[in-house]
Amino acid sequence: MVEGAGRAKAWICGVLLAVCSMQSAFAEASRPDRAGFAASLCGDGAAQSKALDEFVRLSGEAAIDDLAVAGDLLRGMLERRFLCLGDATLLLDKAGASEGRDVASGTVHTAAGGRSPVLGLRQRALVETASGIAALVAGETVELRSKGLAAVERRMAGVPEAVLVRAHKTESDAGLKAAIGVAAQGAALSSTDPARRLAAIGAVADTPSGAAFSRLSALKTDQAYRADAEFRAALDAGVARVERAIWIGNGLAVLYNGLSFASILFMAAAGLAIIFGLMGVINLAQGEFIMVGAYAAYGVQEVFRRFAPGFLDLYLLAAIPVAFLAAALVGIVIEALILRHLYRRPLMSLLATWAVSLFLINLVRVVFGSQNLQFAMPSYVSGGMPLYADFIVTWNRLFAIAFATATLVLTLLILKRTPLGLDIRAVTQNRDMAACLGIRTRRVDRLAFGFGSGLAGLAGVALCPIYSVNPGMGTTFIVDSFMVVVLGGVGTVIGTLVAALGIGGANVLIEPLYGAVAAKVIVLAGIILFLQRRPEGLFAVRRRR
Amino acid sequence: MKGAVETVPMRAPRRLVPALADDPLLAAVIGLVLAAALALVLLQPAPYLVNMAGQLAAFAILAVSLDLVWGYLGILSLGHGLFFAIGGYVCAMHLLSHAYAVTGVAPDLMQFMGWKSLPLYWWGLTSAPYALGLALALAAAIAFVFGFASFRSRVNGVYFSIISQALVYVAMLLMFRNDTGLGGNNGMTGFPLLFGHPIGAPGVVTGLAVATLVTLALVLAGTRALVVGRIGRRMLACRDDEARLRTLGYSTTRLKLGIWCLSATIAALAGILYVPQVGIINPRVLSPDLSVEIAVWVAIGGMGRLAGAVIGAVAVNALKFWLSAAMPEAWPFILSGLVLVVVLGLPNGLLDLATLRPKPTWLRRDGRLG
Numbered sequence: 043m044v045e046g047a048g049r050a051k052a053w054i055c056g057v058l059l060a061v062c063s064m065q066s067a068f069a070e071a072s073r074p075d076r077a078g079f080a081a082s083l084c085g086d087g088a089a090q091s092k093a094l095d096e097f098v099r100l101s102g103e104a105a106i107d108d109l110a111v112a113g114d115l116l117r118g119m120l121e122r123r124f125l126c127l128g129d130a131t132l133l134l135d136k137a138g139a140s141e142g143r144d145v146a147s148g149t150v151h152t153a154a155g156g157r158s159p160v161l162g163l164r165q166r167a168l169v170e171t172a173s174g175i176a177a178l179v180a181g182e183t184v185e186l187r188s189k190g191l192a193a194v195e196r197r198m199a200g201v202p203e204a205v206l207v208r209a210h211k212t213e214s215d216a217g218l219k220a221a222i223g224v225a226a227q228g229a230a231l232s233s234t235d236p237a238r239r240l241a242a243i244g245a246v247a248d249t250p251s252g253a254a255f256s257r258l259s260a261l262k263t264d265q266a267y268r269a270d271a272e273f274r275a276a277l278d279a280g281v282a283r284v285e286r287a288i289w290i291g292n293g294l295a296v297l298y299n300g301l302s303f304a305s306i307l308f309m310a311a312a313g314l315a316i317i318f319g320l321m322g323v324i325n326l327a328q329g330e331f332i333m334v335g336a337y338a339a340y341g342v343q344e345v346f347r348r349f350a351p352g353f354l355d356l357y358l359l360a361a362i363p364v365a366f367l368a369a370a371l372v373g374i375v376i377e378a379l380i381l382r383h384l385y386r387r388p389l390m391s392l393l394a395t396w397a398v399s400l401f402l403i404n405l406v407r408v409v410f411g412s413q414n415l416q417f418a419m420p421s422y423v424s425g426g427m428p429l430y431a432d433f434i435v436t437w438n439r440l441f442a443i444a445f446a447t448a449t450l451v452l453t454l455l456i457l458k459r460t461p462l463g464l465d466i467r468a469v470t471q472n473r474d475m476a477a478c479l480g481i482r483t484r485r486v487d488r489l490a491f492g493f494g495s496g497l498a499g500l501a502g503v504a505l506c507p508i509y510s511v512n513p514g515m516g517t518t519f520i521v522d523s524f525m526v527v528v529l530g531g532v533g534t535v536i537g538t539l540v541a542a543l544g545i546g547g548a549n550v551l552i553e554p555l556y557g558a559v560a561a562k563v564i565v566l567a568g569i570i571l572f573l574q575r576r577p578e579g580l581f582a583v584r585r586r587r
Numbered sequence: 588m589k590g591a592v593e594t595v596p597m598r599a600p601r602r603l604v605p606a607l608a609d610d611p612l613l614a615a616v617i618g619l620v621l622a623a624a625l626a627l628v629l630l631q632p633a634p635y636l637v638n639m640a641g642q643l644a645a646f647a648i649l650a651v652s653l654d655l656v657w658g659y660l661g662i663l664s665l666g667h668g669l670f671f672a673i674g675g676y677v678c679a680m681h682l683l684s685h686a687y688a689v690t691g692v693a694p695d696l697m698q699f700m701g702w703k704s705l706p707l708y709w710w711g712l713t714s715a716p717y718a719l720g721l722a723l724a725l726a727a728a729i730a731f732v733f734g735f736a737s738f739r740s741r742v743n744g745v746y747f748s749i750i751s752q753a754l755v756y757v758a759m760l761l762m763f764r765n766d767t768g769l770g771g772n773n774g775m776t777g778f779p780l781l782f783g784h785p786i787g788a789p790g791v792v793t794g795l796a797v798a799t800l801v802t803l804a805l806v807l808a809g810t811r812a813l814v815v816g817r818i819g820r821r822m823l824a825c826r827d828d829e830a831r832l833r834t835l836g837y838s839t840t841r842l843k844l845g846i847w848c849l850s851a852t853i854a855a856l857a858g859i860l861y862v863p864q865v866g867i868i869n870p871r872v873l874s875p876d877l878s879v880e881i882a883v884w885v886a887i888g889g890m891g892r893l894a895g896a897v898i899g900a901v902a903v904n905a906l907k908f909w910l911s912a913a914m915p916e917a918w919p920f921i922l923s924g925l926v927l928v929v930v931l932g933l934p935n936g937l938l939d940l941a942t943l944r945p946k947p948t949w950l951r952r953d954g955r956l957g
Contacts, residue, residue, distance in 0.1 A: 324745045326879075383931055388745050389663045390930050393886055396879045397926035404919040521756045521875065524749040559760045566757050570736050570750065577740040 076111055077131075077146035083119065084126035087162045094168040101175045102204025113176025115145065116169050125156030132156055171197045175205050178222075184215045191222060198229050224249075228257060236266070240276050247280035250287035250431045258284060291431025296550050302439035302508070304546025305446030309501035310519050311526035312453055312538050313494030319470045319532040320490050323381060323391045327399035328523065329516020331495045334372050335365035335502020336511040337406060340415050347418075355420040358441075358503065365503045366496040372402075373495025377488050385487070399516070406513040414510040423507040438507035445504040449497065453535050456493070466490050522549075529569050531579025540580055545569075612938075613811060613894040617804050620644070620897075624800035627793055634792050638864055639908060641796030643901050644803045645861035650884045650900035651806055651893055652853035657882065658891035659814050660846055661826035662743065666751030668878035669758050670726040670851040674858025675868040676762075676769055677725065680709055681718035682778035682786075682863060688713045695777055696770050706768055715782065722859055723852050730851030731844065738840045738847070743829070752875050759873035774869025781863055792864075799860040806853055807893055813849075814893070822846060883922070887929050889936030898937055 082093035097104075097112060104112075118124040118133045125132040125142065132151055134142035141152045161169060174193025181187040191209075194201050206226035213219040230242035243261075246254050258281050266273045314328050325331075339361035346357040376398055384391040419438075426436035457463035465486045468476040477483045501519075502511075509515065522545060530541030545565055552561035573579075607614045627637055649671055656662045683694045684705055697705065711717045733754060737747055765771035784791050813819055824832045825839050833839050862868050871877070880903075888899020903925075910918045933939040 318745070322745065324749055380927060380931065387934075389657075389661075389748065390886070390934070392663065392665075392745060392748055393879070393882060393926055394930045396883075397923035397930070400876075400919050400926075401923040404923075408916065517875075521753050525753055528746060528750060559757075559764055562757050562760055566753050569753075570733070573742055573750075574736060574740045577742055 076108070079112065080115055080131040080145045081129065083115065083124070084131060084159050087165055090159070090161070090165045091168060094165065094172050097172050098168070098175065098200060099202060101172070101179070102202045102208060106180050109176045109180040113173055113180055116173035116176060119159065119161070119169055120166075120173060122158045124158060125153055126159055127151065127153075127156040167197060168200075171200055175201065178209045179205065179212070184218055187213070187215075188218050188221070191218065191225060195225055195228075198225070199232070201229065203229055203233065224253075231257065231261060236270065236273065239266070240273065243276050243280045247283045250284040250291070252288060252432050255281070255284045255288055287431045291433040294430060294433040296554065297547075298433070298435065298439065300547040300550035301543075302442045303550060304542045305443045306501055306505050306508075306519065307523055307526050307546050308446050308539055308542035309449055309504060310498055311523035311530070311542055312449070312535060313497035314523055315527045315530060315532065315534065315538045316453075316457075316466070316497075317491055317494040318527055319534070320466060321381075321385055321487055322388045323385070323395070324388070324524070324527075325494070326392060326395040326520070327376070327402060327516075328495075328498050329518075329520035330399045330402040331369045331373060331498035331516075332502040332505070332519060333402070333406065333511075333513065333516045334369045335499030336506045336515065337410065337415070337502075338365040338368040338499065339503045339506050340417065340511065343418060354418055355422070357418075358420050358423065358507070361503050362500065365499040367499075369499025369502070370492040370496035374488055374492040376495075377491040381491070382484070382487075403513045403516070410513070412513050414512045415506075417506055417511070419507060441507060442504040445500070449500055450535070450539060453497065457535060462486070462489055462493075525565065525569055527579075529572065529579055531581040534579075534581040537579060537581030607808070607811060609815065610811065610892075610894070612892070613807065616894045616897050617807050620800050620804045620807070624797045624804075627796055627800070631789075631793070634789055637789075637792050637796045639905075641792075641799045641864045642861065643904055644796070644799040645857045645864065646884070646904050647897040647900040648799070648803050648806050648857035648860070649854055649881055650888065650896040651803075651810060652850045652857065653881050654885045654890055654893060654896035655810055655814075655853070656847055656850045657885060658896070659819065659822045659826060660843060661829075662843065662847065663745075663748045663882060664751045664850075665748045665875065665878050665882065666753075666755035667850075667854050667881050668873050668875075669751075669755045670730060670854035671858040671861070671881075672758070672762075672868070672870075672872045673726045673729065674722045674855030675862040675872060676775070676858075677712070677718055677722035677855075678859040678862045679775040679778065679868045680769070681712045681715060682781065683775060684709055684712045685715075685782075686778060686780045689780055689783060692779075694775075696775060699770075699773075700765070700768060708768075719859065722855050726851045726855035727848045730848045734844045734847040738843045752878065755873050755878050756875050759870050759875070762870035762873055770869065772870065774867060774871075776867040776869075778863065778866060786863060786866070795860070795864050799864070802856065802860060803897070806856070807897065810853075810893055818842070818846075883926055885936075887925060887936050889938035891935070892938060895936055895938050902937065 079093055079097065082089045085093075101109065115124060115131075115133065122137045123134040123139075123142070125134065130151065131145045132142040132153055133145055134153060139153060141150055143149065144151050170193055174190045174196075177186050177190030178194055179190075181190050187209075194205070203226070206222060206229055210219060210222045210226055213222055227242050227246050230238050231246065233239050233242065243258065246258060258277065261267060261277055262281075267277060268274075310328060310332055313331070314325060317323055317325055339358065342361040342364050343354070343357045346354050346360070376395075380394050380398065381391055384394055423438040423441045426434040426440075428434050455463075457466060465476070465481050466489075468479070468481055469483050469486050469490075473483055476486075505511075509518070526538060526541045526545055529545065530537035530539075548565050548568070549558075549561045552564055556564070607617070623640060626632075627640060649667065652670075653664060653667050656664060683696065686692070687694055687697075687705070696702075712721070733751070737743075737750065742750065761767060762769060762774075763772055769775065778786055780786060781791050781795070814822065821832065821837060821842055825837075825842055829839050858872075884899040884903045885896045886899070887903055888897065889895025903922075906921075907918065910921060929936055
């Protein structure tokens with residue numbers, strides 16, 4: 043097998059060799075002697091350094107296959123698979139193997155009597171860099187090449203620009219290509235050629251990020267900054283541009299986080315607002331319905347893991363209806379067993395739902411334990427897309443926002459376009475009149491309670507890629523979602539939406555300035571003040587009670 | 588004794604003794620409380636029993652303060668833990684600065700915060716009367732600001748409950764921070780002295796418990812006098828139909844605000860008495876759950892009756908002391924079950940068991956209360 047692979051590699055090398063020799067006569071002329079290179083690696087420190095320096099200097103122009111072979115040698119050296127045996131050099135398949143191939147002839151030799159060349163500190167660094175260069179340019183997999191880039195970046199000063207330019211040109215993987223571009227820019231920034239440096243400053247400022255900022259501001263200590271007016275002007279302009287872009291990018295990120303927080307709040311509060319508008323019951327267990335939704339998502343994940351591991355990525359989508367139904371079912375059961383008896387005593391229903399929440403939290407704690415649940419993150423909710431400066435559109439938050447938007451549309455459709463929605467609005471506006479007209483208000487109550495609970499369950503699915511899931515998770519959101527209901531007004535979905543956006547936005551806007559606690563204090567004070575003007579909330583439904 | 592719940596008497600008795608004679612249950616409770624205080628002095632039981640009696644009495648005072656606004660005024664506060672904590676925190680500050688002044692040993696808090704001396708807002712707290720006044724005034728002031736904003740804009744019912752819950756929640760977040768200078772997450776603990784005596788000494792423990800019990804008796808007598816008087820009649824009227832009372836020309840805002848501030852002050856008093864007995868105060872006192880629990884005590888004991896609040900607080904907490912040691916896993920389930928049973932089956936709490944009148948008719952007729 044190994045023999046076969048070796049032969050195949052040799053064949054590929056041969057083909058590459060032919061291609062390269064056709065391409066460039068220059069490469070032909072400057073081709074280092076492989077056997078000589080290997081031999082000098084067996085020499086003393088000075089000989090090793092000379093050979094390695096030479097290799098690094100020429101690596102920008104060297105043929106691919108030469109780099110590949112040299113890369114093999116150097117990696118072998120670092121892994122102690124490279125042996126010197128008199129004049130010959132051997133490369134073993136693995137450290138400590140009894141025989142290996144002769145580097146010059148390719149024949150198999152016994153390793154007996156061979157020694158690994160000793161590397162000094164400087165030589166080891168050189169070998170690492172050289173091996174990195176070889177891997178970066180000639181590595182066969184993306185992983186090898188990105189390891190090579192990491193090695194090269196550690197000692198950027200000694201690496202010729204041509205290496206990075208070349209690697210950037212030939213790289214096929216987009217992410218790695220960008221990384222190489224950044225590294226090349228960095229190298230250009232410390233170039234000795236002023237024109238190149240100016241161009242590099244412009245290029246770095248074109249792709250602003252926190253890293254670009256620190257890289258540019260580091261240049262202010264460069265002596266050229268004091269000596270060269272043109273350089274100074276270019277650098278100052280570049281830094282200013284990057285700063286502005288970072289500021290905008292951070293602003294966008296804050297808004298984005300606020301939007302995703304508001305989305306979760308909206309989903310938690312929409313059900314609350316509908317239920318409150320309809321029955322005057324504040325459901326203190328709404329947070330626990332969120333938890334039920336999240337745990338249902340976990341259950342779906344476990345089922346997928348057991349029965350359809352190939353489709354594990356889809357569990358989050360499959361969990362959407364399951365979580366809705368699970369939370370709705372719990373809600374309907376609670377309504378039928380408990381709340382039905384308490385509609386005329388709203389304050390007692392407050393205590394009853396608190397008892398339910400206490401019960402659910404502890405039930406889940408006993409059954410599942412109180413640790414955070416581990417979720418497998420499907421590909422569509424992990425990672426993100428860099429949009430501008432340091433602002434990354436993360437998929438998990440986008441998922442929550444899209445989810446909330448879909449929920450909003452669905453809720454509005456159900457309330458405005460279905461018979462159940464008509465009933466709910468009628469009972470909300472005037473319960474007695476609706477009952478007189480033959481609407482079965484008790485049934486409407488039950489269905490609406492189930493619907494509202496189901497919405498909380500959906501919130502649970504939306505937040506499990508973002509927040510940690512544990513029995514006490516509901517309490518984190520519950521006070522905020524109450525405030526959303528109070529601010530938005532009773533029984534209006536639009537009011538809930540506006541209030542969720544307002545409270546979510548205010549929280550994340552104030553947070554970076556004064557801290558999370560101050561944000562909550564200010565938001566609460568703002569709500570109390572707002573209620574002075576409009577005790578009914580932003581959008582109150584006209585109704586009789 | 589007509590129903591289990593206080594109803595508006597035709598003519599309000601003006602004096603305390605007839606007021607108590609009207610409610611034999613409350614008179615019995617007050618008698619029991621005083622008897623317990625006497626027993627602690629005479630029988631000298633084990634210190635942990637004495638301590639427990641003192642803590643239960645402090646909780647009972649807290650429950651009475653909530654019953655005053657919920658049972659008699661229809662305002663359910665889910666943030667009464669805030670006023671309790673204000674009393675507790677100021678008391679802890681007094682104990683620490685007092686000990687610092689007497690012994691000269693800097694409290695842990697100062698070392699933790701890296702203070703050379705106590706900051707300005709601790710000034711004067713070595714004096715017990717000033718600390719007492721400050722705690723009560725602070726609780727009343729905060730209650731006034733919050734109550735004024737809420738009652739003026741006619742925020743009531745469930746709205747008021749959840750905003751008061753948000754208030755205590757925000758206060759908890761605030762106190763969890765270290766830079767408030769009140770111990771942050773750890774709170775304040777390790778009080779060595781009370782009025783110059785070692786706080787763990789049997790005499791001090793008994794003294795504290797007796798003081799708390801006597802305070803409870805005084806609070807009960809005082810609130811009873813209040814609720815049977817003219818103001819009390821207005822309170823019940825406001826609870827049953829606020830709009831009508833307002834139409835009749837009474838300022839319900841002023842009435843509610845006054846009682847609300849009084850209730851906050853009583854809660855702060857409970858906090859003051861509670862902290863030296865448990866020896867610690869931390870932000871967990873401000874957790875919204877604890878504030879709901881106060882309402883649970885009142886509901887279980889029987890809201891709208893002062894005796895009910897005491898019975899509920901003592902029964903639930905005694906059960907909690909016992910069960911959270913015996914089977915901590917089961918306690919939340921028992922508590923939630925208890926709440927559901929009471930809420931669904933016994934609208935007036937345990938007092939219903941005594942009168943065996945399951946559902947008084949006013950509950951069905953009038954949706955406002957409950």
